[in-house]
Amino acid sequence: MQWWQILLLTLYSFYQICDELTIVSSAGSPVFAGFVAGLVMGDLETGLFIGGSLQLMVLGVGTFGGASRIDATSGAVLATAFSVAQGIKPELAISTIAVPVAGLLVYTDILGRFTTTFFAHRVDAAIERFDYKGIERNYLLGVFPWGLSRALPVFLALAFGGGLVETMVKALEEPNFAWIAAGLTLAARMLPGLGFAILLHYLPVKRNLHYLATGFALTAMLTVLYGNISALGGAVAGIVGILPEDAGVTFVNNFKGLSMIGISVIGVLLAVLHYQNARRTVVAAPVSNVESGEIEDDEF
Amino acid sequence: MTNSKYKLTKEDFNQINKRSLFTYQLGWNYERMQASGYLYMILPQLRKMYGDGTPELKQMMKLHTQFFNTSPFFHTIITGFDLALEEKEGVASADAVNGIKTGLMGPFAPLGDTIFGSLVPAIMGTIAATMATEGHPWGILLWVAVAVVYDIFRWKQLEFAYKEGVKLITTMRDTLQAIIDAASVLGVFMMGALIATMINFEITWAPTIGEKVIDIQDIMNTIFPRLIPAVFTGFVFWLLGRKGMNSTKAILIIITLALALSAFGHFVLGMS
Numbered sequence: 001m002q003w004w005q006i007l008l009l010t011l012y013s014f015y016q017i018c019d020e021l022t023i024v025s026s027a028g029s030p031v032f033a034g035f036v037a038g039l040v041m042g043d044l045e046t047g048l049f050i051g052g053s054l055q056l057m058v059l060g061v062g063t064f065g066g067a068s069r070i071d072a073t074s075g076a077v078l079a080t081a082f083s084v085a086q087g088i089k090p091e092l093a094i095s096t097i098a099v100p101v102a103g104l105l106v107y108t109d110i111l112g113r114f115t116t117t118f119f120a121h122r123v124d125a126a127i128e129r130f131d132y133k134g135i136e137r138n139y140l141l142g143v144f145p146w147g148l149s150r151a152l153p154v155f156l157a158l159a160f161g162g163g164l165v166e167t168m169v170k171a172l173e174e175p176n177f178a179w180i181a182a183g184l185t186l187a188a189r190m191l192p193g194l195g196f197a198i199l200l201h202y203l204p205v206k207r208n209l210h211y212l213a214t215g216f217a218l219t220a221m222l223t224v225l226y227g228n229i230s231a232l233g234g235a236v237a238g239i240v241g242i243l244p245e246d247a248g249v250t251f252v253n254n255f256k257g258l259s260m261i262g263i264s265v266i267g268v269l270l271a272v273l274h275y276q277n278a279r280r281t282v283v284a285a286p287v288s289n290v291e292s293g294e295i296e297d298d299e300f
Numbered sequence: 301m302t303n304s305k306y307k308l309t310k311e312d313f314n315q316i317n318k319r320s321l322f323t324y325q326l327g328w329n330y331e332r333m334q335a336s337g338y339l340y341m342i343l344p345q346l347r348k349m350y351g352d353g354t355p356e357l358k359q360m361m362k363l364h365t366q367f368f369n370t371s372p373f374f375h376t377i378i379t380g381f382d383l384a385l386e387e388k389e390g391v392a393s394a395d396a397v398n399g400i401k402t403g404l405m406g407p408f409a410p411l412g413d414t415i416f417g418s419l420v421p422a423i424m425g426t427i428a429a430t431m432a433t434e435g436h437p438w439g440i441l442l443w444v445a446v447a448v449v450y451d452i453f454r455w456k457q458l459e460f461a462y463k464e465g466v467k468l469i470t471t472m473r474d475t476l477q478a479i480i481d482a483a484s485v486l487g488v489f490m491m492g493a494l495i496a497t498m499i500n501f502e503i504t505w506a507p508t509i510g511e512k513v514i515d516i517q518d519i520m521n522t523i524f525p526r527l528i529p530a531v532f533t534g535f536v537f538w539l540l541g542r543k544g545m546n547s548t549k550a551i552l553i554i555i556t557l558a559l560a561l562s563a564f565g566h567f568v569l570g571m572s
Contacts, residue, residue: 183562215492
């Protein structure tokens with residue numbers, strides 16, 4: 001890893017948490033982190049894959065009432081960096097690097113939240129002195145505990161963690177431990193399920209079970225259908241084989257995977273119908289109380 | 301007790317909004333959470349309203365460093381109500397301001413957490429992540445675009461709340477509830493879709509009974525495609541509902557389970 005790569009990733013880690021606290025531009029999300037780390041490390045695909053997988057893992061893990069949450073964003077940065085630098089399989093990097101890092105950085109988060117208390121007390125003192133500059137300065141200094149709670153561990157891991165990661169990956173490559181590597185890869189494939197389950201706990205799922213079932217059934221069937229059709233397309237193209245190269249490529253391009261945007265359009269349709277239904281009930285309720293039966297206010 | 305003579309201007313709102321958007325939670329701490337952020341956000345306006353060095357200013361500065369925590373997506377609505385009161389009644393409004401701040405921070409927190417803390421990141425995160433795992437970064441840009449839209453919404457609400465006053469809350473409640481419900485429908489539907497596409501492993505265990513090989517995955521596919529992801533998510537959902545369970549413990553359990561299954565050698569990876 002080059003020094004400038006370490007520097008850029010450290011600076012990004014400093015920025016991402018401040019972004020989460022202020023404009024919430026999504027720069028603090030794991031998928032964004034994977035994107036940035038992929039760009040810096042020169043392997044966008046790996047970064048996007050690791051970031052995307054971790055994003056799915058933490059889909060439902062929001063910050064509620066100021067509680068710390070696992071830091072999959074820094075996890076994505078480190079997993080991508082080491083995956084590219086040392087040629088570790090992305091899925092293995094997720095469960096051996098990203099997940100432990102995400103868990104450990106909860107503690108630096110707590111430390112950061114403690115340290116800002118110090119500056120809050122200095123703000124109190126500045127109020128007594130009518131020291132307006134002091135209030136503003138001590139407030140803004142809070143950026144350092146927050147930023148460093150991510151930047152410092154990321155920097156230390158990037159600068160000095162390489163040897164440790166290398167030893168770990170070497171050990172996993174031994175034939176005797178192949179089952180561990182396979183198990184960790186399986187875990188990486190299972191973890192999105194955790195994200196979905198957490199989010200379902202926050203959504204009113206009991207009331208909306210039919211929507212959950214529809215979304216699943218529709219997509220499951222279409223995925224299989226699309227998968228089979230594109231396999232068929234590939235096979236036919238392989239058999240035919242006599243097409244000129246351009247035409248062959250065009251032919252295979254007809255068989256794309258299932259579009260998730262198409263699925264979400266159906267989801268939006270259901271949501272809009274649900275919304276209109278709810279509004280109709282709101283409007284209908286007072287009308288039933290009017291004895292004349294006239295609709296007096298239909299423009300709620 | 302003197303009433304404040306100062307009228308807030310467009311520049312004041314812009315200054316508050318800038319401080320709100322770009323610095324609001326930087327001073328977040330365990331003791332009083334967003335309190336110093338709230339003071340920092342309106343400090344220039346407090347100074348204009350009460351005058352530098354006055355005991356009134358000190359009283360209000362102290363009031364605004366008391367514990368405060370709400371959704372960072374709705375806090376300027378509260379600030380709007382607060383400033384409308386303070387501008388009209390000065391320090392006499394101290395109790396009312398305190399009441400509004402403590403009374404509204406509770407209801408707005410879960411509202412913001414539901415819409416902007418869970419649903420928006422869930423939906424946009426899903427789109428960005430599914431596209432990312434296929435190698436496309438465009439979903440991330442889409443998420444940033446959505447972020448610009450809700451940051452504009454954050455910018456607008458201060459002046460809106462300042463003009464409309466507290467009665468706004470009652471008129472907004474029904475509409476907001478309907479929007480949250482509709483967004484939940486979309487969220488739940490998309491969860492179903494994601495379970496069907498994003499969890500990719502299958503059973504390769506095929507025990508032989510007598511002469512016959514029983515391919516369990518094949519049987520499952522006959523019942524319904526993608527049954528394993530559904531059963532697995534159902535299991536994790538149940539697991540999270542257990543007492544004393546949290547996401548960190550659940551991660552450990554899933555990794556242990558995956559290692560155990562791998563040691564057993566019954567699962568293969570690479571379902572496409």
